[in-house]
Amino acid sequence: MEMSRALDISAAGMDAQSMRLRVIAENLANQDTTGSAPGADPYRRKTITFAETMDRGTGQPEVQVKQxxxxxxxxxxxxxxxxxxxxxxxxxxxxNVNNFVELMDMREAERSYSANLNVMQVTRSMLTRTIDLLR
Known part of the structure; x- marks a missing residue:
């Protein structure tokens, strides 16, 4: 059923954005973490990259955390x-953590997460209406 695939794709997008938010939270939490010894390197900002993968079960492309x-x-x-x-x-x-960059990344991740959640809600609504019609 195509609608269940839409749910799977949206769920994969939400998982990826959740991981992105975790990385952003870690960066913000460590923005003042310096080295513990003289001249030691402080916390280094983490980045996240995504890749398109093929779900073997459904054959549909999905987004996943690449690195x-x-x-x-x-x-x-x-x-x-x-x-x-x-x-x-x-x-x-x-x-090398910049609050402004992290907050903008957080806002973008939130919007993407919300868009995927909206797709899930609309798909669920359509499935519910279909089931009601079949009764």
């Missing part, structure tokens, strides 16, 4: 000689 990687952009530094992670010059490396 959770790391953002290799440079760390910023702040002069704070009293910090335990300060290097010999007194600079502390700070995580």
């Amino acid at each position: 959770i990687g790391q953002d290799m952009s440079d760390f910023t530094t702040r002069y704070e000689p009293s910090h335990p992670a300060a290097d010999a010059q007194g600079y502390v490396k700070l995580p």
Whole structure:
């Protein structure tokens, strides 16, 4: 039945966006995590990439998490000689997490999740109406 496939595809999209939200939450939670030793690297922002896969059971394309990687952009530094992670010059490396970027990614993930949820609700409604007609 085609409608059940629509539910499966939407569920896969919701799973992918849920994982995206978990990665964003981890980035935001660690935005102030510095290294524990002088000159040590702080928390490095995580990234997520998606890939289209084929569901073997239904033969339908679905989205899945391809990889959770790391953002290799440079760390910023702040002069704070009293910090335990300060290097010999007194600079502390700070995580490469940007609140603005994370919040925009979160909003985009929320919209995609909501769109998939709406597809599920409409599909469920159509299935319910079909069953009512068959009675």
